[in-house]
Amino acid sequence: MAKNMNYLHRKKLNAQKITMLTCYDYPTAVLQDKAGLDVIFVGDSLGTNELGYEREISVTLDEIIHHLKAVRRGVKEAYLLADMPYKTYENPDMALVTAKKLTLHGADGVKLEGLQAEIVSHLHNNGIEVWGHLGFTPQHHDKAAVQGKTFDSAKIVAESAISLQDAGASMVVLELIPEELGKVISEKLMIPTIGIGAGRFTDGQVLVVQDMLGINPREMRHAKNYGNVGEMMLKSFQAYANEVESGAFPQLTNVRHMKDEEREALLNWYS
Numbered sequence: 001m002a003k004n005m006n007y008l009h010r011k012k013l014n015a016q017k018i019t020m021l022t023c024y025d026y027p028t029a030v031l032q033d034k035a036g037l038d039v040i041f042v043g044d045s046l047g048t049n050e051l052g053y054e055r056e057i058s059v060t061l062d063e064i065i066h067h068l069k070a071v072r073r074g075v076k077e078a079y080l081l082a083d084m085p086y087k088t089y090e091n092p093d094m095a096l097v098t099a100k101k102l103t104l105h106g107a108d109g110v111k112l113e114g115l116q117a118e119i120v121s122h123l124h125n126n127g128i129e130v131w132g133h134l135g136f137t138p139q140h141h142d143k144a145a146v147q148g149k150t151f152d153s154a155k156i157v158a159e160s161a162i163s164l165q166d167a168g169a170s171m172v173v174l175e176l177i178p179e180e181l182g183k184v185i186s187e188k189l190m191i192p193t194i195g196i197g198a199g200r201f202t203d204g205q206v207l208v209v210q211d212m213l214g215i216n217p218r219e220m221r222h223a224k225n226y227g228n229v230g231e232m233m234l235k236s237f238q239a240y241a242n243e244v245e246s247g248a249f250p251q252l253t254n255v256r257h258m259k260d261e262e263r264e265a266l267l268n269w270y271s
């Protein structure tokens with residue numbers, strides 16, 4: 001049976017870690033689903049990692065939906081989450097229109113950034129599963145920096161997480177915060193926390209797929225490279241180009257031939 005919110009909450013109760021990755025295309029979705037990932041996530045990091053924009057705020061709702069539909073076709077078991085893009089949840093009504101479009105196109109839940117308790121409760125009251133996102137939030141912060149390093153700022157993040165839970169959020173993502181704060185919030189909340197650069201003690205982890213595959217050349221402290229896929233792609237592209245130029249590809253095994261009489265007819269017609 002496909003994974004639902006109940007499954008994710010039960011994992012926290014059983015002290016089992018929740019696994020999550022971003023995903024922006026069909027073939028990657030098929031592989032992540034086959035690998036048994038719990039949550040497959042069409043984030044607005046689509047913009048910077050897949051579409052080549054400078055910032056996440058350039059991503060439109062139509063672009064998220066375009067990729068969400070492709071990912072949906074590949075996901076059978078995992079929970080499918082989609083980000084609400086920048087400026088698409090400015091008030092409760094607009095947020096509900098956006099969230100309904102995303103769920104209509106296959107999202108099991110939607111995620112939004114910041115302490116938006118009124119919007120979270122409106123979506124929750126309308127049957128939408130809402131994920132919060134606190135700490136460093138790319139839609140509101142220009143430059144990546146760890147949030148909640150002082151007691152006062154940490155308390156604000158922790159209290160915001162509690163407010164999101166009280167407003168009806170089902171899950172909360174914690175991005176770029178000290179490990180101590182990630183631990184405190186995860187212990188305090190009933191709902192599961194998913195960390196990215198938030199230390200070892202959150203209820204689950206998420207990474208951007210290009211970072212963990214080694215496609216993104218940028219080294220980031222919070223990420224880990226699990227396979228030099230970027231290097232494999234580069235080598236494959238170079239080998240292909242070299243073989244086409246040298247005539248080594250294609251070979252006899254790659255081609256198809258006509259039946260004798262058809263070939264004869266073609267050559268007769270040609271000459």
Ligand SMILES: Nc1nc(=O)c2c([nH]1)NC[C@@H]1CN(c3ccc(C(=O)N[C@@H](CCC(=O)O)C(=O)O)cc3)CN21
Nearest residue numbers: 045048049138144145146176208211216219220221222
């Ligand atoms: N490729 C990619 N990976 C991510 O993890 C990611 C995205 N894109 N886009 C959306 C957000 C933005 N995130 C980011 C963006 C930048 C840093 C970064 O510059 N980190 C610095 C250290 C920052 C600090 O410690 O203050 C680093 O060197 O790791 C981290 C997370 C996480 N998310």
Ligand SMILES: CC(C)C(=O)C(=O)O
Nearest residue numbers: 022043044045173196
């Ligand atoms: C970094 C994660 C949490 C995210 O929001 C995204 O990839 O868009």
Ligand SMILES: [Mg+2]
Nearest residue numbers: 043044045083
């Ligand atoms: Mg995002």
